[in-house]
Amino acid sequence: MKLTVVGGGSTYTPELIDGFARLRDTLPIDDLVLVDPSAERLDLVGGLARRIFAKQHHNGRITTTSDLDAAVDGADAVLLQLRVGGQAAREQDETWPLECGCVGQETTGAGGLAKALRTVPVVLDIAERVRRTNPEAWLIDFTNPVGIVTRALLQAGHKAVGLCNVAIGFQRKFAALLNVTPSEVHLDHVGLNHLTWETAVRLGGPEGRDILPDLLTHHGEAIAADLHLPHPLLTHLNAIPSYYLRYFYAHDEVVRELRTKPSRAAEVAAMERELLSLYADPTLDEKPELLSKRGGAYYSEAAVDLAAALLTGAGNPYQVVNTRNNGTLPFLPDDAVIEVQAAVGQKGATPLPAPPLDPLYAGLIANVTAYEHLALEAALHGGRNRVFKALLSHPLIAQYEYADALTDRLIAHNREHLAWA
Template sequence: MRIAVVGGGSTYTPELIDGFARLRDTLPVRELVLIDPAADRLELVAGLARRIFAAQDHPATVTATSDVDLGTAGADAVLLQLRVGGQAARHKDETWPLECGCVGQETTGAGGLAKALRTVPVVLDIAERVRRTSPDAWIIDFTNPVGIVTRALLQAGHKALGLCNMAINLQRKFAGLLGVAPEEVHLDHYGLNHLTWELGVRIGGPDGTDVLPRLLDEHADAFALQLRMPRRVLDTLGVFPSYYLRYFYAHDETVEELRTKPSRAEEVAEMERELLKMYGDPALTRKPDLLGKRGGAFYSEAAVALAAALLGTSGGQQGDGSPGSSVQVVNVRNEGTLPFLRDDAVVEVPARVGREGAVPLSAPAVGPVQAGLISHVTAYEDLALDAALHGGRERVFKALLAHPLIGQYDRAEALTDRLLAHNREYLAWA
């Protein structure tokens, strides 16, 4: 298998390499191509990747290039993990919305829209290149905002699925609490990317016994502390919300907290400087422990499992029982899964994944608290994608006005001005 990683110079990449090395029987990688315009970072990461493979006796070769066409030619799968504007742009996304009394976050609210506007055109250009060089390749998108980016890819007719590591992290967490192997835990994980709820936690597969009521009963205080929400919220909802829901359920409180501490981008930038120094050490032959604080835990396991299912290399029988298929949480076209959304909306749900793509599992009943917010954010995502594809101040304003965390015309106007001022160099139409 030839796997290409666009954004291969990311400090995330050694997490991915480690997974490829450990899970070689699931995904037999022959050649790994790391693609990135930042030559200095790319060489450091590629060098560590070669040492990780060598230390684990993995036979794959590692190629580094800045040329997307060359790097994706002949690829079986292309992973997208890029960040247009780097941590500097992320820092702005996390700070200027606070000036208007709104959450500053890289995927949620006004900052998330800015990231989408910068990212969608770049990703679509890369995808068109992949279509020319490797028309049969699957595109796996890990680039945020995953839901909007995946929808752009699917709307343009690309073979693509979106991937987030949140579900696999929760699967591991719940498995540990239950004392079972992670593969025994199936999540009824439904919603949009970074806007999900665990409606059930099942042992033994999609039709297994739901133990979420037991988990909530035994661990509600710990869950509430982890999510930084009052326990009464969990007791009332009766489901396990994503920690991103705190931006919605405690918006004003979160804004005040964000105003008093460094941005996450500043923290990550410092971490990346330390990681890159480590990557340059020729004695380093494994991913460093510090990488665990960078984010992206279990990304490699999720990416390997998804690529293996799409390429038919996973072996065994999982999910629906067909060879090579498996049930995984992915970002995929709705196609009636959540009946209150259009078919072309992109949802984050469990799906049976195989060579032909992903087919979402039937969803349990989604209550009005969840359905209302999912519908609202989906409407925003419609407008955000329209703005990313066609540009224009009016489209940006409408997307911000539609977002449930904004929704007031004076704030939307002020945020529009700031978004454009901070992103003109990335927006061809601005």
């Protein structure tokens, strides 16, 4: 089995490698290719990756290259984890929206749109090159904004599934609180990428007993503290929101906080410099503890489960993924991409039936889905007017003066990445 990781020079990659090494019985990899335009990063990350495999007695071969076509040739699956513009572009995404009093974040609001505009054309080009050499390869997208990128891939006819680590993070957290194994915890996870709620937490599978009320009663304060949201809100919602919902439920509070501290991009950039220095140590043969602070917790386990199910039919049959709606949420178009529990196998991902949603969630999901449609139109076809319409439709903006000012800032800060600008 051959897997290719596009963006293999990322400091995330050793997390992925560690999972591949530990879970080799679930996903037996013969050939792993890391592809990245940065030869320096590839050298450091590739060296550590080989040492991790060697320490854990994995016999798979790891190669590195900057030649994308060679890297994807013959691949059974291609994992996409790229960041167009690097941390410098992320720094901009998190900064200029604050000038208009709007949240600065790389996956939602104006910053998230900027990332989509930079990313979608690049990902579609990669996908076309994969299709030319191996049209049966699966594309697993971990590149943000996952919902928009996955929708672009599916709309273009590619075999693609989107992946996020929010759900598996909740699963692991709840299992620890309940003193059970993660495999015993099944989430009724519903929404869009980075806009999700846990509406039930079941023990034993999709038909298991819902213990969400017990979680909220006995652990609600701790869960709310982790989310930086007030405990009474969780009681009102009767659900556990993703931490990204804080940008919606406490927008102005978040803006005030972001204006008074260094950006997350600056923190991550400093962390990446330290990580790359650690990776250069020829005696290091495991992922360093610092990597846990980088983000992407449990990404490797989620990626292994998904790749194994798609390629061999093995692994967990129920997984939270980003895939086509196809009537699952009846108030959304079929081609919308939703993030839900799905039955995953070699034919792809089929969402599990979802009970009717409270309008409190459904209304926001419908609003953001409309924004994602307009955002994809802007990413595919360009033009100031399409960018403006996408920003105006976003519930975190939704005022024409803000949308107009943010449109100019977005274009100015991203001109080098926008072919039409």
